[in-house]
Ligand code: SF4
């Protein structure tokens with residue numbers, strides 16, 4: 001019906017009809033897609049969300065004498081320097097090397113500071129070569145002194161995403177924000193009907209070379225992003241889970257700090273809020289219909305982040321109208337919701353892009369090729385050395401005690417068997433509590449005699465069918481030295497200690513540095 | 517009104533607050549409390565017709581009353597209106613406007629600090 005060239009001509013003449021994706025939803029609902037396609041030339045979308053897979057290539061220029069930078073740090077954040085002498089890549093999710101600062105100032109913060117025009121400290125180390133003799137550099141730099149600062153984000157703008165909830169009785173800190181225990185809150189990250197890839201679900205107009213709005217300036221799509229997938233469940237043509245992704249590129253020197261922001265997901269890590277707007281040319285009725293999608297028609301799944309596995313159980317299906325209402329019902333209880341992406345900024349971006357096009361300052365591009373819309377599935381990382389399950393651990397015959405046992409006898413059991421923990425069980429062997437040698441010493445000192453008064457009733461456990469790594473993380477998180485292994489009936493099967501784990505897993509698993 | 521009550525250890529055992537509630541027509545809400553062997557402080561909300569009289573009484577019993585105007589403050593420039601804080605507030609003090617601007621209602625806030633701890637841009641400051 002229309003071509004991109006025709007639309008560009010209209011934009012140049014200043015008479016293109018441009019609307020935001022939200023406005024388009026109303027137009028299509030009122031007049032139908034056929035009429036909407038005739039009336040509207042461009043639909044603008046927008047999103048402002050946390051996108052960990054973002055970063056930038058920086059070129060520092062050559063010093064005199066020159067250096068081949070092997071390790072590079074800006075404000076204490078390490079860059080990837082396995083490139084030519086003075087090139088490096090700063091990744092948004094990289095934590096600070098100073099453990100005191102850790103997650104509070106990472107790669108994303110460096111990127112934001114540079115764009116704000118702040119002076120940052122560059123430290124580089126090298127091994128020294130005949131052509132690059134210098135081994136150490138320490139200096140201050142600003143964005144305008146760099147030769148290039150090219151943002152290249154390997155995965156942005158997820159087409160839809162899971163909605164998070166937590167079924168466990170502990171607060172969880174995740175890349176989906178803070179999740180309160182017992183289904184206490186729900187977090188979601190997609191902008192719904194404003195989100196770029198939801199408005200062109202089969203990539204009829206979006207592809208390699210599409211010009212976009214990126215952090216306040218023009219950017220380009222340089223192909224599909226990592227983890228791009230297409231073979232997913234769809235409703236109204238739109239994926240019900242994460243599917244398509246974009247790789248984006250833009251010039252950091254032209255970016256506006258208003259459309260980009262560093263953040264730290266508490267106890268998870270640094271991330272970058274990236275503002276992206278994509279114009280969708282309304283070439284025909286089909287595309288008009290796609291951009292007419294409403295929050296209510298975009299289905300997504302509430303997933304239990306309480307299960308730290310690749311396949312997390314789906315709690316229920318919902319849609320963005322319900323999520324944006326601020327509350328949602330789960331198992332008969334009303335639960336408050338939080339968007340994690342800024343819906344306010346998403347709207348501002350869609351409006352901003354609309355204005356730029358109306359003022360003839362932003363022309364559309366025909367993609368060199370369209371993003372693949374078929375044949376992409378996600379491959380999991382198979383761990384060839386399979387995870388060891390707790391069940392497979394060789395655990396010694398477990399020594400247990402009963403709640404009515406005398407403290408002195410329990411103390412003897414601990415000493416005789418050279419152990420530090422003793423699970424307390426009922427007559428059927430079901431776990432009731434746990435006692436450590438420290439508890440016993442404390443009890444003796446205070447003159448307590450009943451085990452019931454001494455034992456810890458809220459026991460942190462390991463289940464037989466859990467991978468050892470999951471248990472290792474639990475030991476680390478609660479800073480405990482051992483926990484009982486129980487079967488599905490809560491019967492005690494053994495005990496696993498931090499030492500057993502570290503022997504198996506090799507090293508203690510630290511926090512941070514992990515990015516999903 | 518909202519106020520911090522500060523008291524010395526010698527007072528902890530005394531039933532000053534329950535006495536004040538008995539004597540005066542007031543509603544008394546404890547929003548937060550930190551009590552240590554060296555004394556303590558409580559964030560409270562006192563309201564009702566005899567608010568002033570009750571405060572005078574509490575002060576006379578040796579408790580320091582520091583009225584507060586604000587419990588929490590959000591830095592408008594740092595906040596990106598992501599809304600991460602909204603669902604964490606136990607008293608629904610955080611709301612969104614029509615244009616998705618996130619606002620904290622200081623009158624409802626009980627200063628639990630949960631939002632401040634979880635804000636990705638550290639935009640929320642709690643007044644102690
Ligand atoms: S979590 Fe922080 S940045 Fe997000 S809306 Fe609340 S105050 Fe603003």
Ligand code: SF4
Pocket residue numbers: 588604605606607608609610620624625626627628629630631632
């Ligand atoms: S401090 Fe607590 S009560 Fe106040 S707004 Fe934040 S979460 Fe709500």
